[in-house]
Amino acid sequence: MTSPGRLRTLAAALLGLAILVAQAQAQTTLRVVPQFDLKILDPIWTTAFTTRNHGYMIYDTLFGVDEAGKPQPQMVGAFEASPDKTVWTFTLRDGLAFHDGAPVTSEDVVASLARWAKRDSLGQKMYAVLDKAEVVDAKTFRLTFSRPFTMTLEALSKPSGVPPFIMPKRVADTPADKQIEDTTGSGPFMLKADEFRPGEKVVYLKNPAYVPRAEPPSGTAGGKVAKVDRVEWVMIKDAQTQVNALVNGEVDMIEWIPTEHYAKLKESPGVELVNAIPSGSYAMHMNHLVPPFDNPKIAKAAILAVNQEALMRAQIGFKELYRTCTSIYPCGSQFADGQTSYFTGKPQFAEAKKLLQEAGYDGKPIVLLYAPEFVVLNKFPPVMAQLLQQAGFKVELQTMDWPSVLIRRTKKDPADKGGWNMFITGWGGPDTMNPLFLAPLTGNGEKGWFGWPTDARLEELKTQFLFAADDAERKKLAEQIQLQVFDGAIFAPVGESTPLTAVRKNHVSGVVKAPITVFWNIEKK
Template sequence: MMSAIPLRRAGAVALCALACMSAGSAIAETVLRTVPSSDLKILDPVWTTANITRNHGLMIYDTLFGMDEKGVIRPQMVDKTSTSADNKTWTFTLRPGLKFHDGTPVTAQDVIASLARWGKRDVLGQRMYEAMASITAEGPATVRMTFRQPFGAVLDALGKPSPLVPFIMPKRVAETPADKQIDDLTGSGPFTLKKEDFRPGDRVVYRRNPDYVPRKDAPSGLAGGKAVHVDRVEWVFLRDTQTQVNALLNGEVDILEVVPSSHYPQLRTDKRVQMVDIMPAGPFTVIYNHKVPPFNDARVRKAAMLAINQEAMLRAQATYRDFYKPCASIYLCGSPYASDQTGFFTGKPQFEQARKLLKESGYDGKPVVIMLPGDAPALSRLPVVYGQLLRQVGFNVDVQATDWSTLITRRTRKEPPEKGGWNAYITFWGGVDASSPITYSPLTGNGDRGYFGWPEDAELETLKTRFIETADAAQRKDIATRIQLRAIENGILAPVGEGKAPTVVRSGAISGLLPAPAVLYWNVRKQ
């Protein structure tokens, strides 16, 4: 953990350097320092669905399309789009002047390679490639996709804001096998990152990309012009919430991406800082490992879901009612596909029914390992309370503390817990991500090809295919509700309710933050 002392020393060194410069010899850099939501350990945004890695990807990569703050998919790297009358052929031409960080132009071949790697790991990408007949380069800057049947979610896929995002990388990087992490950080976006500027557990230093050509459109969410107004953005990792708050109040950092709930009353009234509501609410979700006992039994998963007490779990995690809301729907409450048709699941504990199911399953009392990310304050209390609720049902629970980077690595393992695997963990999803069955990553039933936990449910996958194939709004709503009921009945995931927290900045120092699924650092100015 970094204390406030090194930050002060760093500031003193910067001031000394500025004072020592002769007049007109140089211009001081504008450095924006922020405390992100968690530590960054994995740099490959196609290899993991961790939000912090997605946020890193937004810094150094660009996308063909982007979602604006109203949820509309708009062109980003793409200049022109055309679609055939039968909706089976899509053609995209890139904007002129696009370059990678090494100065080489972005070409159609780079796009094809990037999409191919992404499509091997992303659930919606897999669906798109299953429907695709071919993807070809029609010249240096034009890509053509041809489908065997109409695929109504092309723009949803190419402009999706949630992990995994189809970021565009150089062909040589994108040719890295999808099950291996990339080691080349050459990107296509508004910031650059050098390997020596990546210091896990300390900080990551992003530098403005002077060769990046923003769109001329006004910025909106993940779309529009990504104009950078600072020279450097430093992600400073401070694990202790009190240290975070002290650093902000002392001016050593400029932004806390997430307000620590325990310090909410203090920060809400302190005139040195300002709270800004830019990120939408999102759901907390229990992910069960369907591969290993006991959650390979649907009765056990159902028993575990019946133990959930959303109000108790959310109150323990967020403390203040402004920060949470119980919601039994799998989709974000208030979003177009949210539904109160949730079958047996209410978000309130049903202990007697849960005990009955657990007994019927023949559960042998083997410890259930729930991973707890101690360095992620926004998640760290939920596993403790859930463990207590599961014990009331009859589970033998082992809540194992770890850090977030270890958790997201460990969750890739399919072995039993005693061999390094896991049984369950709780995570958080952005509200935009969780508002549709085709962007909500854990809502999958395609086994080893799907999200961690690897549930198998052919009926769920069939429903998702029907959702993708239709453009009729009423039919989509009906199918989305049926997907929700199927997912709950089979224990694909368990809703814990919704949480949100404002971002907090130094008063009068920061402007231009955009409403978006992540804290974005283009369009931001530091006074």
């Protein structure tokens, strides 16, 4: 016979087990098909959107931008600027801690900003006039500039390209040209490293120690409340398989829908299409460091081959989802301008052939990088190859997956020795709103973004823009910067589109309108 005491012990054990089982069952998992695979985990080292989104999962920023694009404090609790805007003092808010339990300190912030500034266009300009970044105490730091720096908050809240994520000092001390190996952050989610399978799945767990701000979520600002326990990024390359997985309930969300299935998703009763992020753009980028695009005439000939309507029609398909736009800034935005020198967005093959002849193009094929399984961009390269051939170029499409494109574009070798000549990529609206946010305009020569053009005039204009007295002067300088981009044959805009997110209707809610895709505030039923 079992004693009453043993029965009570057994009952307590069974109750405890039942509670654990109930808790496990109650856990919510949001399964998402991201834009593309995550292989690079360092958001300071690359401008890849998936790596940037990964950054927002596990890191936090000093400031965010609200839905209107205005900087708002995030990790910062209070700040003040001297009347002449040369001295800025910031105090961190209470409750900030890294995933390992260590408090976030001013030393972590100063080290993180220093590393970020080596990789980002605005960061480089900012630190060029920074006299010192000093730790005042554990929660207070100060930035002192040699001249008034009115774009401090814009820099610290930069939402895309290379956002200034805050990392532990030991991680931020990693040289800027080397990828980090430690993914300890302080954000609302934590990377589950033992389940990270590049090409298959990325898993994030809710950070139970994260203290969100009290304000409602807005853009990358406000309260970052994780309302699911687990987020899984599921890598599905085939567009039809993505759609089937969503319709069948195998995944809950497709970050960017494959546009060839727009009509089907629009009519599906179990799917809701959400316009959560602003319209983005696409651009053709060239390697100016090696032949043939080290010759500006040949680079200009390639730009003259661009046919925006043909490229956008091929990639997006549905006219209501795209538009041509010749400005390097979003059409309709503050700095958008119709002055684009020779660039019309329409092909000018005769002029292109003339430039090639004048430049002595030797007929060597240019290497155009092509990721056929990356549904967001996969129609552009074949069409661009045809356009270039009509302009007099010989073209070699080199096939690989998109993460390999991201790695390949870092190589500065000649194209026939593992390098490259051209690729096409996309940019979010926040990446192109401001000439100092534009990653392709980062730095000069080999210190710049992939493609590495050298243009002293462009650098001078960027500096003038940085210290412009008012919006009217900035507008004039933004126009001059755009003209210099075309006259210097830096890159060419391809067009704009409206990215749509698809979620399971009546199962997923709370998607935040933001300049980039964020996963806090999302609820799953």
